[in-house]
Amino acid sequence: MIASAGSDCDVLVLGLGPAGASAAAAAARAGARVIGLDKRAVAGLPVQCAEFVPLSLGAEVADLARDVVQPIEAMASYTEGDGPRRDPLPGHIVDRARFDAHLVETARGAGAECRFGRVVAEVRDGGVRLTDGSEVSARLIVGADGPHSLAGRAIGSVNRVLSHTRQITVPLVVPHRATDIFLSASTPGGYGWLFPKAEVANLGIGVDASERRWLRILLEGLHATLVRRGRVGWDVRAITGGAIPAGGLLRPTGALGATPVLLAGDACGLANPVTGAGIASAVVSGRMAGEAAVAIVAGRGAALDDYAEEIADLFGPALDRARRRREGVMAAHAAGRLGPNELQRSWIAWESYWSDPFDAVSLAEGVAA
Numbered sequence: 182m183i184a185s186a187g188s189d190c191d192v193l194v195l196g197l198g199p200a201g202a203s204a205a206a207a208a209a210r211a212g213a214r215v216i217g218l219d220k221r222a223v224a225g226l227p228v229q230c231a232e233f234v235p236l237s238l239g240a241e242v243a244d245l246a247r248d249v250v251q252p253i254e255a256m257a258s259y260t261e262g263d264g265p266r267r268d269p270l271p272g273h274i275v276d277r278a279r280f281d282a283h284l285v286e287t288a289r290g291a292g293a294e295c296r297f298g299r300v301v302a303e304v305r306d307g308g309v310r311l312t313d314g315s316e317v318s319a320r321l322i323v324g325a326d327g328p329h330s331l332a333g334r335a336i337g338s339v340n341r342v343l344s345h346t347r348q349i350t351v352p353l354v355v356p357h358r359a360t361d362i363f364l365s366a367s368t369p370g371g372y373g374w375l376f377p378k379a380e381v382a383n384l385g386i387g388v389d390a391s392e393r394r395w396l397r398i399l400l401e402g403l404h405a406t407l408v409r410r411g412r413v414g415w416d417v418r419a420i421t422g423g424a425i426p427a428g429g430l431l432r433p434t435g436a437l438g439a440t441p442v443l444l445a446g447d448a449c450g451l452a453n454p455v456t457g458a459g460i461a462s463a464v465v466s467g468r469m470a471g472e473a474a475v476a477i478v479a480g481r482g483a484a485l486d487d488y489a490e491e492i493a494d495l496f497g498p499a500l501d502r503a504r505r506r507r508e509g510v511m512a513a514h515a516a517g518r519l520g521p522n523e524l525q526r527s528w529i530a531w532e533s534y535w536s537d538p539f540d541a542v543s544l545a546e547g548v549a550a
């Protein structure tokens with residue numbers, strides 16, 4: 182075990198979602214004294230997720246199968262109601278509450294102390310202060326506290342570009358094995374989705390934060406259309422939503438006085454700006470942050486910069502492409518020319534997403550020409 186030198190713990194993990202639970206598990210496994218704090222009363226609840234994970238997550242999460250509700254084989258992309266274009270995209274729909282609780286159990290099993298119902302009010306040199314006035318001291322802080330991260334704010338890494346979402350869970354009339362994506366000029370910076378989950382479906386809409394006032398009416402419209410088509414029922418079983426970082430990678434490291442801070446998951450902008458997917462990157466970055474944290478408190482200070490470099494190498498290029506595509510969509514929207522072509526060129530199913538230079542700069546040049 183690493184000496185805590187008078188602190189309550191070596192590594193304090195703020196937030197016990199996928200990133201934080203993975204960080205806590207990795208750091209505890211490597212011998213650090215770990216305390217994890219989360220404001221939620223119970224791990225994973227309330228669920229704010231459409232619950233799709235890629236097949237590859239199985240390599241990172243042992244026993245992922247126990248959280249899987251149904252398989253996904255493909256992605257069906259509709260453009261303004263036309264389509265779909267169908268592409269293979271294997272993955273799973275998980276029970277997100279069970280998945281998050283599972284990751285926390287793994288962290289506890291590795292020796293991390295995971296405390297729920299603890300709201301952190303301030304992140305500072307030497308630890309955190311909770312809203313009840315108590316303090317927890319630490320030699321290093323991992324900020325895994327989501328899109329509005331306090332830890333990130335403390336070191337100047339702030340998610341300024343966000344998508345907002347609204348989602349309902351409704352009965353699924355016809356069993357389905359694809360994630361349906363609805364691209365439309367009415368949802369700039371986002372899209373509509375139907376993700377099947379056995380007998381129900383997660384039906385949602387995401388848009389740029391500037392358009393969030395339309396979310397409710399857009400989702401009611403999508404719901405009514407899909408009821409008319411005989412795909413889903415009227416009964417709304419659950420309502421959720423939340424923000425998703427959409428501005429790309431933030432600087433994932435910093436320091437508060439003598440206390441190193443590492444960010445993981447949504448806290449450092451790892452959700453994909455176009456698809457909104459962030460579970461897998463949260464789990465992977467959380468594990469990497471936990472491992473780096475242990476190296477740093479054991480005296481290998483260079484592990485801080487190594488972590489930043491590895492995160493940039495692993496996630497930077499894909500996030501950068503997605504950020505540019507989303508900026509292109511928002512520029513087209515602002516110019517009043519967001520149509521089917523622009524929507525398709527900016528969605529992962531189309532070849533042009535991967536090859537086209539389409540972005541805010543090239544669009545501005547196109548407008549000027």
Ligand SMILES: Cc1cc2nc3c(=O)[nH]c(=O)nc-3n(C[C@H](O)[C@H](O)[C@H](O)COP(=O)(O)OP(=O)(O)OC[C@H]3O[C@@H](n4cnc5c(N)ncnc54)[C@H](O)[C@@H]3O)c2cc1C
Pocket residue numbers: 195196197198199200201218219220221225229230231232233234299300301302325326327328331346347348385421422423424425445446447448452457458459460461463
């Ligand atoms: C509607 C919706 C649908 C989505 N669908 C998908 C999907 O299908 N697939 C996918 O891959 N991604 C999806 N995402 C994105 C995905 O949910 C996130 O990228 C992922 O949860 C990031 O994990 P995280 O651990 O970084 O952050 P979070 O899961 O947000 O966890 C952060 C934790 O920090 C805690 N916390 C925050 N502030 C404090 C504080 N001050 N004190 C104490 N605790 C605090 C929170 O309670 C929370 O438990 C979706 C997001 C939304 C909103």
